[in-house]
Amino acid sequence: MNIRSIFNRFFPPACLLCSARSTRSLCRGCLADLPWHRQPHCPRCATPTPDGQVCGACVKHPPAFDRTHAALAYAFPLDRMIPRLKYHGQLAIAPALGECLAEAVASAPRPDRLMAMPLHAARIRERGFNHATEIARTVAKRLVLPLDIHNARRIRDTPPQMGLKHDARRRNVRGAFDCSGDVQGQRIALIDDVMTTGTSLDELAATLKQAGAREVSCWVVARTLPPGG
Numbered sequence: 001m002n003i004r005s006i007f008n009r010f011f012p013p014a015c016l017l018c019s020a021r022s023t024r025s026l027c028r029g030c031l032a033d034l035p036w037h038r039q040p041h042c043p044r045c046a047t048p049t050p051d052g053q054v055c056g057a058c059v060k061h062p063p064a065f066d067r068t069h070a071a072l073a074y075a076f077p078l079d080r081m082i083p084r085l086k087y088h089g090q091l092a093i094a095p096a097l098g099e100c101l102a103e104a105v106a107s108a109p110r111p112d113r114l115m116a117m118p119l120h121a122a123r124i125r126e127r128g129f130n131h132a133t134e135i136a137r138t139v140a141k142r143l144v145l146p147l148d149i150h151n152a153r154r155i156r157d158t159p160p161q162m163g164l165k166h167d168a169r170r171r172n173v174r175g176a177f178d179c180s181g182d183v184q185g186q187r188i189a190l191i192d193d194v195m196t197t198g199t200s201l202d203e204l205a206a207t208l209k210q211a212g213a214r215e216v217s218c219w220v221v222a223r224t225l226p227p228g229g
Contacts, residue, residue, distance in 0.1 A: 073223060117193075201218045
C-alpha cells in the first residue's frame with residue numbers, strides 16, 4: 001500500500017462541488033448536473049445552431065481550425081470554477097475540468113498530439129502555472145495521448161481578451177504565437193478552458209497550419225453561448 005492509498009483510506013477524496021466522498025474530483029451527481037454542451041451546434045466552432053449545421057460566421061469567415069469539441073456550456077458552476085483556477089491558483093480544479101473534457105472527446109477522432117493554449121512567459125511567472133496545460137495533463141492521461149508543451153509558444157504578451165470586441169480580439173492576438181517543432185502532416189488537438197469568439201485558438205491553429213499541421217481541432221472545457229443559447 002503506497003502513501004496515497006494510506007492517505008485516501010483515512011481522508012477519502014471529496015467532490016469539489018458538494019464535498020461528498022468521491023473517487024474522482026467530481027461525484028456522479030454533480031457531474032450529471034453540469035451544463036453539458038449537447039445541443040445541436042456548429043461542428044466548426046461549437047456555437048449552437050438549429051440543426052447542427054455550420055454557422056453563418058464560419059461560412060463567411062472559416063477559421064483555421066477544422067472542428068471544435070466543447071464539453072460544457074460556460075454557465076454555473078463553470079463560471080465560478082474556471083476563474084478560481086486561472087486567477088486564484090486553485091489547481092485542484094484543473095483535474096476536474098480535464099476529466100469532463102476527456103469524457104466529452106472520448107469518441108472524437110484521435111489526434112497525433114495534444115497542445116495546450118500557451119501563455120507568455122511573463123504571464124506564467126506571474127501566475128506560476130498555465131491553467132490550460134494543467135487541464136491538458138489530465139486529458140492526456142485519461143486518453144493516453146502525447147502532450148506537447150514545448151513546441152507552441154506565445155511570443156507576444158498580449159492583454160487579456162476579456163471585454164474586447166471580436167475585431168479587437170483578432171488584432172490583439174495577431175502574430176502572438178510561434179511553432180518551433182516539427183508538426184508536418186500532424187493532426188493536433190488544442191486544449192483550452194473557454195472558447196468565446198475563438199480568435200486565440202484561430203490564430204494558434206493558423207500558426208500550426210503554416211508550420212505544416214494537417215488538421216487542427218479545438219478541445220475546450222466550456223463554450224460561451226449567446227443569450228438564450
